[in-house]
Amino acid sequence: MTLRINPLWWPLMALLSPVLVPVLLAKNFRFKKNQKHAARVNQERIGKAKHLDLPALKSLEVSVLQEWATEEGFMGEPGVSYLFKTDQGSLLLDVAFGPDRESLAHNAGKMGIDFSNVDALAISHLHPDHMGGMKAFRSKVQKVLVPEQLGNPAGKPCYLPDEVKTPGFSNELVTGPRMLTAGIASTGPLARSLFFLGLTEEQALIVKLEGKGLVIFTGCGHPTIEVILNMATSLSDDPIYAIGGGLHFPLTSGRGSYEGLPGIKLQMIVGTGKPPWRRISDHDLSNTIKAINAAGPKYVFLSEHDTCDYSIKRFKNELKAETKVLKTGATYRI
Template sequence: MTLTINVLLENRRAAGADKALTTKAGLSLLVQDGSDSVLFDTGPDGSFLHNADRMGISLDNLTATVLSHGHYDHSGGVPWLPENSRIICHPGVQDVRYAAVNLLGRVKKIKRLSPQVDYSRHAIELTRTPVHISERFIWSGEIEVPSPKAYGIIEDANSSPDYVTDEGVLIYKSDRGLIIITGCGHRGVINIVRHCQKITGIDKIYALIGGFHLRTASPLRLWQVQRFLKHIKPEKVMGCHCTGPWGLLWLPNTISPATGDKIILE
């Protein structure tokens, strides 16, 4: 079965793409096979809808919208979804979160990272556990991480560190192995792949697609990811959004999808 991925929004515009397409820091992908249509992330605003229209793509009759996590550049476009849209995500997607610095033992908020979204308008399915969206599509649920890294804070009574525990991925069970689609990859490429293998019982990875959060990664971490990819041997690696030029430099034979691209996986 063929899987088609239309890049509705990414940081860059694809070469030769319609110049009227909007580009913004964020990610939104329409993922379709012959039976189901899943919108993965919405970007920061309604740009994904504008671009879908320019690309001649209908977002009617979606099987589901999946939100990778609650950062504004991935879930900020939710208000532009139709009323009562089916949305699958982790409960933590609704947390109020900020980038922050610690100054002499005091936490200072810098920038809000979560959008102001009224999720009550939609048919939202909040879950920490995997969801079988269809026969082949799976929402990963919460991804286990032995030593999580904090990315800012969650606004609560204690200004808790934000480990982005709400981040999950979209999995497609193809006949050639798993296709794993990531939003930002805060939980780490290695942890993500191992989690997907564990919950599906499938070791073969056909493709890794999305943000890998490697734009400022240390050489040690990049070497570990590089070595891991050589070990699991995915047929295709497509790093975009927050993978960054630095991350792509370390990942050989990696394609970098951009706004307006259409990816077809047989």
């Protein structure tokens, strides 16, 4: 079994246990309370959802500005940024670690992408690997931060699942399922209780392709793909054609490391939807594989930014759909 915390940390943790234990107990109380709240609000949101008037788009391209896996010459990070181009326009989903790290600016420059050829930005959820880094996340007033190399957003819309500042953009809070830009829709926010990060609201994107069906893309998939699929099928009777993005399954290892905390596999502890003394399990992964297979997509595009090699291998072996790994620098015509 992979150790999530190096044994060298254990003496310090034991020394700090008189402080850590009460803190963890308090967080666990809040975590359980948020679990009940998330389950209730998701059920209410899905129950109230009405069909969206999704346009039947003729084309969809997804260009990957940031992912863990890369094409040659591009820089990988455990973060996400995808550009969606349709016959009605374009929408950028997430800005990875933004200006905190050089990779997004490097990759975008190499691909010739900036806000002069992007109609709008959508943020899946307010975590540092999606909203622009730790400075954006830890700021007294949280804000979405974009590398200056991507140009001036000039007041273009930024669609958000929760309240946050968006310098340079026109802030648009998404409160429920709705159309965004370029014929692309949002599921609206769906909730998940995360032990260290609190109640997290995340939106996924939905596209209807003419003669094919629905394409669903997630950021991390924190609400779980089961909940996201339940919402998507409440918004349209069209079949699921493709599923893509993060699913958050760091079973045996995490991606990257948290600066200043070597020897701690942070992804395996934070953002899992479980308390730190419990792991994501093979059983959890099996349930997700069953849910995706039951949805019957023709294609699945996996994100490696929050999913380990072991889980990727199981997805590839057990999913019935044609399964690909999203790579930085690649463009996928769906």
